[in-house]
């Protein structure tokens with residue numbers, strides 16, 4: 001069993017780095033970390049050095065990163081994955097440096113989502129210099145696509161410490177790796193990809209202020225403001241460049257008494273099961289996964 005201690009980052013390929021970076025800073029509000037690498041924009045939201053890396057090149061998600069506790073835990077994870085027949089790539093020092101981690105391994109989940117496990121992700125001590133007062137408090141969760149969410153749960157719950165918090169029928173599996181209701185979600189989708197990346201904001205007012213800001217700036221709102229009955233979070237999904245969906249949310253449930261939590265199943269066709277305020281619901285747009293054989297890193 002591999003213990004994921006936290007989510008670490010999303011790495012996404014963009015054909016137009018300047019436009020994607022401008023959106024991530026001026027619209028989403030993230031801090032652009034002083035660039036040290038040609039063709040890579042590191043974006044910061046919390047204590048992590050970055051939680052989103054935009055990499056110039058083919059458009060599509062490159063990988064989703066999760067933290068493990070130590071170098072030893074990473075070695076053990078590598079052995080365990082290889083023993084179960086999963087092919088694992090050990091990151092080079094240059095690749096690890098670009099991710100601001102000491103070491104990492106990469107592999108594909110059964111559906112082709114590229115996953116990276118990292119040890120010693122860098123923490124930055126100074127406060128985040130947000131580009132805009134969106135009220136972001138932290139990188140909240142990431143959501144992947146898979147054609148079968150039950151199969152995906154089998155993968156994440158047998159090899160990893162992920163536990164289902166709630167089901168949305170066959171449409172979604174919301175999983176926790178710590179007391180937060182979900183830090184990892186899998187939505188039903190035809191093929192691998194990143195469904196969305198979530199940022200928590202500090203208050204309900206931030207959600208609504210951001211909503212008005214996004215509308216004023218002609219950003220496509222995909223869904224919300226609304227409230228998910230599963231996590232209790234007040235959400236707002238919106239579309240960034242190159243098919244990358246961002247989400248702001250506030251008030252996600254914490255499951256402190258892990259043993260007594262019983263996962264619930266909601267029928268997505270039942271009114272209110274996605275938005276208990278009964279607003280219009282649409283499935284967020286997924287950024288497709290780049291094949292790991294494709295050259296995903298820009299030449300430097």
Ligand SMILES: [Fe+2]
Nearest residue numbers: 143196198247
């Ligand atoms: Fe979400």
